[in-house]
Amino acid sequence: MLESPSLLMLPSLPASHPFSPLVASGKWLRVDGDKWNLHGVSYGPFRPREDGASFPAPERLAADFQQIRRLGFNTVRLYDLPTEDVLEGAEAEGLRLLVGIPWTDHVDFMHDGALRQQIEQTITDAARRFRDVPCVAGFLVGNEIEKNLARWMEPGRVRRFLEGLIEIGRREAPAKLFSYATYPSTEYLVPSNVDFLAVNLYLEHPAALESYLQRLQNLAGDKPLVITEFGLDVAAHGEQAQAETRAWFHRLCHRNAVAGTVWFSFTDEWFRGGDDITRWSFGLVTTDRQERAACHLDLSPGPLVDNPPRISVVVCTWNGGATLADCLSSLQKLRYPNFEVLLIDDGSTQDIAAIAHRFPSVLYVRQDHAGLSVARNRGASLATGEIVAYTDDDCIADEDWLTHLATGFDDPQWVAAGGPNIPPRPRNRTEAVVAAAPGAPAHVLLNDIEAEHLPGCNLAIRKRALEAIGGFQAQYVAAGDDVDVCWRLQQAGGKLRFVPGAMVWHHRRYSIQAYFRQQAGYGRAEALLMKDHPERFGALGGARWIGGIYGDRAVAPPLDEGSIYHGPQGEGLFQGIYRQGLRCWLDWTGGVIWVALVLGALVAQCPSTAAVVIALSWLQAAYRQRLLTHPPFSLGTSESLLLLGLCWIQPVVREWKRLVGMVQLGARPAGSHANPPPNPVVRRPSKVSIPLLELCFWNEVGVGRTQWLDAMRRHLAQKNIPIREDQGWRLFDLEAVPHHIISPAFLTVTEYHGERQRLTRIKLLMRIQWRLIFGVTALLGLVGLLAHPHPLLADLATLSILGLSTFIWALRQRFKRMILDAAKLIGLEVKS
Template identity: 35%
Template sequence: MERLITARGEKTPMGKNCRPCISGKFIIVNGQKFYIKGVTYGTFRPDENGQQYPPPDTVEKDFSMMAEMGINAVRTYTVPPLYMLDLASRFGLKLMIGLPWEQHITFLDDKERIAGIMDRVREGVRSCRQHEAILCFAIGNEIPSPIVRWYGPEAIQRFIRRLYQVVKEEDPRALVTYVNYPTTEYLRLDFLDFDCFNVYLETEEKLKRYLFRLHNLSGNRPLVLAEIGLDSLRNGPEKQADVLNWQVRNIFSGGCAGTFVFAWTDEWWRGGLDIEDWDFGLVTRDRQPKPALSAVAKVFAEAPFQGEAELPLISVVVCTYNGSPTIRDTLNGLMTLDYPNFEVIVVSDGSTDGVESIIREYPFRLIVTANRGLSSARNTGMYASQGEIVAYIDDDAYPDPQWLKYLAYAFMHSDHAGIGGPNIAPEGDGSIAACVANAPGGPVHVLTTDEIAEHIPGCNMAFRRSALLEIGGCDPLFRSAGDDVDLCWRIQYSGKTIGFHPGAMVWHHRRNSVKMYWKQQKGYGKAEALLELKWPEKYNNLGHLSWAGHIYGNGLTLPLTFRKDKIFHGTWGAALFQSVYQQASPFVSMVLLMPEWYLVIFFLAMISALSIFWNSLLYAVPLLVASVLPVLFQAGRSAAKAYKDRRFASVSEYLKAWALTTILHMIQPVARLYGRIQHGLTPWRKRCSGKPWLHMILRKSDIQQLWHEKWRSSEDWLTLVEQDLLDKKVRIRRSGQFDEWDLQASCGLFAGGRGMLVIEEHGQGKQMLKFKTWAHLNTFGLVIVSVLLILSVLAYFDRQFITMAIFYAISMLIIVQYIIDAAMAMSELTESFSQLAHLEKERQLAETRELPVIPNVILVNAKQKRNKIFRELEEKTSLTQLVEAGE
């Protein structure tokens, strides 16, 4: 029998009575994606037997009416009697069963109460007897925020985990969730099978934004809205229908696995009273339909999307180089796409493994080229495409059936130039691939907000074709990696934005051997070196890239910090939306995460090795151990977190997975560092074209002057200097609000230069510009020199002359490099300022020949601005020719 592999690694038979399971961002029932189109049911006034449900005939009528209206799921707040489960099965309904307990009081104070809660939860699961109508169990519903604040989130998280484990002990294959709400959204419940939130937002834009936030909190797990609704008593039946219409549409199109509308009927009992001043039901207390029922039924019938008439043509481009081991999965996945208007273009970039014969088995367009690299292949597919949108997927990935629909919806409802989605590692690829999926260095997305992306990985990215053509597609410089990063940055530099849609999901195979993983990470190191050559401003002096946004994905190495995140509770805990605010990690803990930290370990190892000549250097061994232990701790801790909520067949299986993942966490930065150094991205790299002129070395500072007769602001002038430095690959930094300098330039690791501009205003727009530059010494390098000199002195007094000479020579080399680095940086600053005078002469020449004058208006984008100035000059190449001809 064919088997479905779930996201948690459970193999489930795909048949009529298949238990619900999780697959990525969605729930699977009977082998098919199950979108929850549900309503809440209850709570009702208890009868004489204490039963909180209507008589069986009423329940039967309700369930029958629900099924007729396209409802497929019902949420209950208490454990239903067996007859309700049978009726639900009869009408094709799935039940989300609430397991109630006294969560509104300080329940953790009494051990007997805790034991009683566990027993009742256990008994509630047992009473259902693994019924086929069960969708999942909800082990709680909105623990009040004052209770969470009273005990602290960690204690509540541990308790919910215990309830989760109780359910799994009774029914290991049952899905388990907890229904949260915005006031306690900060609870970290990653062990749940999927996330549920009750959300009542009556503004469409606010709901859309909050859905993105909830998706980012849920990660790769499904998100279900367990309650939405509007009171028809206060707002009117028509308003209720209108609000529910856009609420449900946005929930489905936003990538959620479904929703429950609160409630089926206005009949509602709570706290010993019939609630009669709220009417949230789709039907009245006597079961008369409201307009909202028809509105919801219509949306449910179309879910997850509305109509297909105006969907744009999408060109799916698959680039492959010897991808025969995995490309069949890709092509089979493309065959199952649920989208009416798309084409598939497969570009074989000089493959030699017979992959082209596999591609020809499918009704897709094949383009065969010589081996020119990934970027060239992506461009080939782009130029051959006919679609308004070009979607890229790798040859080791395959899409969710609704992948293109989510992308199309996101493009149709935004101005984004590009949109990406999550890529999730499928189970069943082997134990090593599973470990690699939980190791650092995988394809991740970087978000600056809950919706706006700084980077989307190449295995799942789509762009408007016009935006790609405008920037010339991918840069052929990047043959195997880095093309997606460069493409995203260039799109953003052009003034456009990149979005992220959590529903546009693809499955992405991870490397299935340590050797392949090492090769991949080494290649990423090479890509970083190429990116630094093109985007030096993105990298610091050590050669490390710092993203502006937040990185999302599995396998991230946790920093060595024990700081607790702060939770915004509001005054007296009264905030409606209480969120976690992560404190910035200490600088030391962030340095430990950088691949360059391994250079520090190597340096300490070399000093320790010199103890052969001088025994006193054995004191460096504890420092070496101290530098290695944090790396080991971070790797082990990160690996343990990855498997914290995963079930293993045995302890030995867990230990094997943890050990290998720990090793991968340690070798990944080494591989990246090796790739970087191999291709020139080193802390001691030189990116300047300037020369360390003697006068720069001898002077502490240098002042230049420029007379200008057309007024510009200081910001305009500094921006031109800044961009000239960037074009020459100089690493620059703008001053902060408290700095007494304007620009800092760095050409090496140990020293740099700083510049300050002052403008004398002489009236009628005339200005005298003065630019002062001086050397800036790096404290890090000074510390190293000081340590080496001290060691050389100590070695001298201990008569260890060989060791003394080594330390002294290294310190002198660093001092010389200090002087050269400072002089080069100052030279670059002064030369860039001199370019302003050159520009002014060309402007005056242009004016005398009645040619277009370089605009004074400074563009928002610095690079666009300077490039436009020089482009206009280059277009007037006849200027030089005219001058030379004497005209």
């Protein structure tokens, strides 16, 4: 087991609880139901003491924590497990601790099963030890796995391992928060089961930070965003620049709904890699604890909007009495100075008026039942605000919903704005499954800021812009009205803005039957939309979105080759996920297609074919379930199977209603898109990589992968072997004879082992075109069918396989020799 002195020597502490639990709630952190901003500073790591603890002496530590509290911080981020002195000091000063659990993350841990077990045991022991310590708010199960190492180990495997560490920790300490601290060079390493998105970030310009915060909010999805490191080097920029940077950093984080920040660092005293770090000075205080100018700032959050516009909140209801009172109650708690609430009763048979009368400030208006669009237009006509904000009767508004919405209208180009709609914690198991199921209202983004579609449950529109397009169209009686109005606003030249902080809680359906009724209604609405916007739909009836769909899509899609821009040879500073189109050929077996194929096979009396199609449709459903956003609550085995069933049936219900509506309305998709989406940045790879061998090389004078790649380029050039360099999308560095059906490629990584010691790993890959794999598979299948009547075919197939194997073996030996020759030229020593 990996041993930590502080973990082994720390005695048990009494289970007192002076701190209320910190919880993640939508886009925010909360304590006892109230929003709580994590205002933290990093502490350490320090030169180890004689007892092995990586913290200052007890007297110094106590004085440091007093100073940290006096400077206004409420949280301390640690990079080592806390000692008894740390815990006592934190509890004495009322400071919460965000504990990093250190483990061996600078080597290829995915290659070593024993090391992975040690890491898992380290997480287990740390979570178990501190689970009842009240000042420990949460854990970071890792910190900044180096970008090339993550690329080498394959990003998908690394992410799954981190997800496993979080599950291990959560089993031991279920009341604590868990995350992994990533950074821009590996922003794709976001475990789907984190409680909050933790990012270490250093940007020196306000505009760059604000833009990147918007991207990070979209990566965070429905979870809080916490910046777990941000700072400025005084040695390079000066003390005044540090103070100015800290001021605009906090201002922009407040404006962009960041739930917490950690300033790096408290002191210049910093020990890493066996040495005291003296060339950088990131501390708010010097090594001898003299305070810099950045300590003496007024960081109290100012108003998000200087001149708040009047906003009219419109709630439309039709027999929504079960949730309406909670909705109206939340609107009474809005912290916004200039708004009104209008409740439009669309001819309900329930006594909605009785509920409305419990809220005297709400203007209640009843109309004959005419549908959602008519009700929304009625609300807009009565609104006295310049902005009309719509939400549904099954939504609960965050107390700062309107405040953040108002920031979305700081420029006249924005005619509408909206934020995320997040399911609250379910009240029963069925509701939990429905909340995790596909088909929920989702926003569609053209980029990190501009939206193509905003759901009507969280949609604010300038009143004059809504009037200019004639309001909502009456034929949309239950759904589709928000899509139609967003498209028409854009056609009129307006832009839609996504505001991550403007969140509402949105109840999903309470039963399976209600869920399918909702999906059927969406299908019918899609047919209506096709009638009005045929250019927006494809040949099979699906909507042609230009942007990416967020909400019921995965926050963390599969990290296969071609999905991530790593930069040439994996050296990009900002390495992000780029969403593409169809991810799996099984997508073609979803919806009504598989039903039609099964019926056709049964009519043709081919039950085996029908069985194969059904099996493929279940595989497609399982793949779709895997891509769903990870729910903020656990599902048991029976609930997971039910969710799989919903993923299987939901496309059928929705598509069938759409097809029926198309026939009834005479709706047909147009032949071409009026605004076709841009060409994808990168195509999926046409080859698959198979590892042939891996070699390791040691060097103690700083020679690593960069020098080896240069030597290999020269070596291949001398032999007139053409090469292709990775341009940032592939999981190799160099590929030889790239235009051949079978080609060798090389992937490298260098591990840093202190001072100038380097371990360089080099992997030889065989890249084979998919068409060859499919062709060989089909040929072998055909040979298998014909082998009995024609045994000569089996012999020929065996000889072909032997010939191919001999070719691959020869290829391996040839390029192994090249790897060794290039390594010898630059002084790399083979390590067994």
